[in-house]
Amino acid sequence: MFELTKAQKGIQKAAKDFAKGEFDKELAYELERDNEFPTKIWEKAADLGFIGIHFPEAYSGGAMGLLESVLIAEEFCRKDSSIGGALIHASYAAECLLRFGSDELKSTYLPKIAEGEILSAGAFSESDHGSEEKTIETSAKKDSDEWIINGTKKYVFNGAQAGFYIVLCQTDPDASPTEKGQSMILVESDRQGISIEKVGKKIGGNMTTTATVTFKDVRVPSINLVGKEGKGYDQLQAYLNESRIILAGQALGTSLGMFDRMMDYVKGREQFGKKLAQFQISQHKIADMATKIELAKLITYKAAWSADNGQLDAKLSSMAKMTAARTAMEVGGQTIQLYGGYGFMTEYEVERYYRDAKVIELQTGARDIQKDIISGAIIGKIK
Amino acid sequence: MAILNYTDEHNQFRERLKSFIQREILPNGEQWEKDHIVPKSAWQKMGQEGFLCPTVPKEYGGPGLDFLYSAIVSDEMTRTGYTGLTAGLHSDIVVPYIVSFGSEEQKKKFLPGCVTGDIVTAVAMTEPGAGSDVASMEMTAEEDGDDVVLNGVKTFISNGIICDLVIVAAKDPNVEDKHTAVSLFIVEDGTPGFERGKHLEKMGMHSQDTAELFFSNCRIPKSNILGDKGAGFIMLMQKLQQERVVSAISTVAAAEAMLELAIDYCKNTIVNGKPLSKKQAVKFTLAELATETKMNRVFLDNLLLGHTAGESVIAETMMSKYASSELANTMADRLLDLFGDFGVLEASPLARSFRDLRITTIFAGTTEIMKTIIAQSMAL
Numbered sequence: 001m002f003e004l005t006k007a008q009k010g011i012q013k014a015a016k017d018f019a020k021g022e023f024d025k026e027l028a029y030e031l032e033r034d035n036e037f038p039t040k041i042w043e044k045a046a047d048l049g050f051i052g053i054h055f056p057e058a059y060s061g062g063a064m065g066l067l068e069s070v071l072i073a074e075e076f077c078r079k080d081s082s083i084g085g086a087l088i089h090a091s092y093a094a095e096c097l098l099r100f101g102s103d104e105l106k107s108t109y110l111p112k113i114a115e116g117e118i119l120s121a122g123a124f125s126e127s128d129h130g131s132e133e134k135t136i137e138t139s140a141k142k143d144s145d146e147w148i149i150n151g152t153k154k155y156v157f158n159g160a161q162a163g164f165y166i167v168l169c170q171t172d173p174d175a176s177p178t179e180k181g182q183s184m185i186l187v188e189s190d191r192q193g194i195s196i197e198k199v200g201k202k203i204g205g206n207m208t209t210t211a212t213v214t215f216k217d218v219r220v221p222s223i224n225l226v227g228k229e230g231k232g233y234d235q236l237q238a239y240l241n242e243s244r245i246i247l248a249g250q251a252l253g254t255s256l257g258m259f260d261r262m263m264d265y266v267k268g269r270e271q272f273g274k275k276l277a278q279f280q281i282s283q284h285k286i287a288d289m290a291t292k293i294e295l296a297k298l299i300t301y302k303a304a305w306s307a308d309n310g311q312l313d314a315k316l317s318s319m320a321k322m323t324a325a326r327t328a329m330e331v332g333g334q335t336i337q338l339y340g341g342y343g344f345m346t347e348y349e350v351e352r353y354y355r356d357a358k359v360i361e362l363q364t365g366a367r368d369i370q371k372d373i374i375s376g377a378i379i380g381k382i383k
Numbered sequence: 384m385a386i387l388n389y390t391d392e393h394n395q396f397r398e399r400l401k402s403f404i405q406r407e408i409l410p411n412g413e414q415w416e417k418d419h420i421v422p423k424s425a426w427q428k429m430g431q432e433g434f435l436c437p438t439v440p441k442e443y444g445g446p447g448l449d450f451l452y453s454a455i456v457s458d459e460m461t462r463t464g465y466t467g468l469t470a471g472l473h474s475d476i477v478v479p480y481i482v483s484f485g486s487e488e489q490k491k492k493f494l495p496g497c498v499t500g501d502i503v504t505a506v507a508m509t510e511p512g513a514g515s516d517v518a519s520m521e522m523t524a525e526e527d528g529d530d531v532v533l534n535g536v537k538t539f540i541s542n543g544i545i546c547d548l549v550i551v552a553a554k555d556p557n558v559e560d561k562h563t564a565v566s567l568f569i570v571e572d573g574t575p576g577f578e579r580g581k582h583l584e585k586m587g588m589h590s591q592d593t594a595e596l597f598f599s600n601c602r603i604p605k606s607n608i609l610g611d612k613g614a615g616f617i618m619l620m621q622k623l624q625q626e627r628v629v630s631a632i633s634t635v636a637a638a639e640a641m642l643e644l645a646i647d648y649c650k651n652t653i654v655n656g657k658p659l660s661k662k663q664a665v666k667f668t669l670a671e672l673a674t675e676t677k678m679n680r681v682f683l684d685n686l687l688l689g690h691t692a693g694e695s696v697i698a699e700t701m702m703s704k705y706a707s708s709e710l711a712n713t714m715a716d717r718l719l720d721l722f723g724d725f726g727v728l729e730a731s732p733l734a735r736s737f738r739d740l741r742i743t744t745i746f747a748g749t750t751e752i753m754k755t756i757i758a759q760s761m762a763l
Contacts, residue, residue: 127654135655135656154724155724155727199728199730200728201728201729202727203728204727210727271513271515271516271519273519333716336741337744337745337749337751340515341514341742341745343745344585344742344745345586346585347583347584358727362719362720362723365723366723368664368720
C-alpha cells in the first residue's frame with residue numbers, strides 16, 4: 001500500500017520528463033502575464049496521453065485511475081504550477097460526462113478532450129460566492145426533442161475557450177427541495193445564443209481563462225442531457241468529490257515546486273557568514289514544510305487510491321483537498337519568507353506558485369466549505 | 384480608551400488629507416497600478432497641500448509638526464489600498480536622515496524640495512548579497528581629492544526609478560571593521576556614473592517603483608557625505624527604528640481596513656438565502672481577527688506614545704512590526720476564503736491587499752530579524 005506500482009512509477013517518471021523537457025520559465029512568465037493558455041504544450045501532452053489518462057481506452061484515454069492523474073498533476077505542477085494547472089484542467093468537468101454521460105455523448109466528446117482538440121468546462125456557479133448553491137436561476141425547458149436554456153453562469157473555468165460546457169440547469173421549477181429539479185446538460189460552445197465575458201486577471205491560475213457565460217434561448221438536442229433528469233445536483237457533488245482529489249494533487253505538486261526551489265536557495269544564499277540552511281530557524285521551517293508535504297501526499301494518494309478502488313469518499317476527498325491546499329499556502333508563505341526580498345520578485349517564480357496555490361485553495365470551496373462537508377459526513381443526521 | 388492625544392488640529396489635518404485622497408489618489412490608483420509608477424505631479428500636489436514631511440522644521444520649509452501627523456499620513460495612505468505614493472517612506476524614513484545627520488548646507492539645499500515634493504527620496508541599503516545582513520555590503524566609497532568615488536550595486540530600492548535623491552550606504556575598502564567602514568552619501572539624480580537598473584516586477588505593490596541602482600565610478604563631492612564618516616551603520620540602525628514604526632502603522636491600518644471591508648461583504652453577501660455573516664464559523668473568524676487587530680492597535684498606539692516622547696522602545700517596535708505584519712498577511716489569506724470565488728478576481732480589493740502585504744514581513748527587517756532583536760533585548 002505504501003509503494004506505487006511499477007506502472008505508476010513509470011507514469012510518474014514520464015510526467016516528470018515531459019515537464020522537464022517542455023515547460024519553460026520564460027514561456028510561463030509570458031503566458032501568465034498575458035493570461036494565455038499553454039496551447040502548444042497542451043497539444044503535446046495530449047499526444048503523449050497525459051490528458052484524460054483516466055478515460056477508458058475506447059475514448060482515447062489511458063484506462064488509468066485517479067492516482068495516476070494525481071501523479072501527473074503532482075509532477076506537472078512541481079515543474080510549473082501555472083502550466084501544470086492549465087494542463088490538468090484541460091479536461092475540467094469532463095468527469096461529469098465520463099461518469100454519467102450516455103455512450104453517444106462520451107464517444108463524441110471524450111476523445112476530443114483526450115486528443116487535445118478541445119477544452120471542456122463546467123458551468124455550475126451563479127453567485128459570486130461559490131458552487132454550493134441549491135437554488136439556481138438557469139433553466140432548461142423541453143421543447144419537443146430539444147432543451148431551451150436560459151441563464152447566466154459565473155466563474156466558468158476555461159469559460160472562454162471550452163468546446164462545450166456541462167451546464168447545471170433547473171429542469172423542474174416545481175421540485176422541492178429545489179435541487180431535486182436540477183439536471184446537467186451538455187452545451188456545445190458554438191451553439192447560438194451563448195455570450196462570454198472574461199473575468200480578467202485573477203490572483204493566480206492566469207493561464208486559464210475564467211468567464212461569465214450567458215445562455216439566451218440556447219437550443220440543444222434532448223440527448224445532450226448528462227446523466228439523469230433531476231439528478232444534476234447529486235452528480236455535481238459526486239464530480240466535485242472526484243475533482244477535489246485532482247486539485248489535491250495539483251496543490252501537492254505546487255508545494256513541492258516551491259520546496260525544491262527553496263531548498264536550492266537556502267543552500268546557496270549566505271547571510272551573516274552562514275548559509276541560510278545552517279540557521280536553526282530555517283532548519284525547523286524546512287522540517288515543518290517537509291512534514292506537511294508528506295502528510296498532504298499521504299492523504300492525497302489515499303483519497304485517490306480509495307476512489308480507484310470503488311470507495312470514492314466525499315469526506316476523504318475534502319480532507320485531501322483542504323490539507324494539500326493549506327500545505328501549499330503554508331509552504332508558499334515560508335518559502336517567500338526564506339527568499340526574503342527575492343521571494344516578492346516575479347523573476348524568482350515562487351510568488352506565482354503562491355498565488356496559484358491560493359486559487360487552488362478557493363476552488364470547489366474554501367476551507368470552511370470543506371469542513372462543512374467533512375463534518376456533515378462524520379456527524380450524519382441528528383435525530 | 385484613546386491612548387493617543389490627537390488634538391483638534393490633528394483631526395482637521397486628517398480630514399483635509401482624506402479629502403485630498405478622495406480627489407487625487409483614489410481616482411488615479413488603478414492607473415498607477417497599471418503604469419507601475421506614480422507620476423511626479425502627484426507627489427508635488429501632495430507636497431503643495433502640506434502632506435509631505437510633516438516633521439521637517441519650519442526653518443527648512445517644513446511645517447514643523449509632531450510625528451503624530453506622520454502617523455496620520457501613513458495610516459490614511461494605507462487605507463487607500465494603493466501603495467505607490469510612498470509618502471511614509473519619503474517623509475518619515477529617508478528625509479529624517481537629512482534632518483538628523485545633514486549639515487546646515489545640506490539641509491538648506493535639499494529639505495525645502497523634499498517638503499514640496501520636487502525632490503522625491505530613496506534610501507539604498509540592500510545589495511544583491513546583503514539583505515538582512517546589512518553589514519556585509521560590498522559597495523565601496525573611496526575618497527579622491529575633494530570627491531568621493533562610489534562603486535557598487537544596490538537592489539530592491541523603493542522609489543528607485545522616480546527618486547531625485549538617494550541616500551546610499553557604502554564602505555571604505557581600507558577600513559577592516561565592517562561596521563565602522565560604512566558611511567552614508569547623498570547622490571543626486573543626473574550624477575554621472577549613477578544609473579538605474581531594471582524596474583523590478585513584483586508580486587504586489589505594483590504602483591510603486593522598485594529598482595536596482597548601479598554606481599560605477601560615480602563621483603560626488605565630499606560635501607555630499609551625510610553625517611560622520613564611519614557612522615553609517617549606526618545611523619542606519621538608528622533610523623531603521625522609525626522605519627519599523629511606520630511599517631507597523633501601515634500594517635495595523637491595513638488589517639483594520641480589510642476587516643471593515645470583510646464585515647461589510649459578509650453582511651451583504653447572501654449564500655443559500657442567508658447573509659454570510661450569519662454563519663457561526665464566519666462570525667468566529669471575524670471575531671478572532673477583530674480581537675487580534677484591536678490588540679495590535681492598542682499595542683501600536685502605546686508604542687507611538689513612547690516613540691513620540693522619545694523613549695527607548697526598541698523591543699516594542701520590533702514586536703509591533705512583526706506581529707502586525709504577520710497578522711495582516713494571515714488576515715488577507717483568511718478573508719479571501721470568506722470572499723470565495725470573488726476574492727480570486729483582481730477586481731476584488733482583497734486580492735491586491737493579499738499581493739501587496741506579502742512583503743511586509745520581509746521589508747524593513749524580516750520577522751526573523753525582529754525576533755532576533757527582541758531576544759537580544761532580553762539578553763538572550
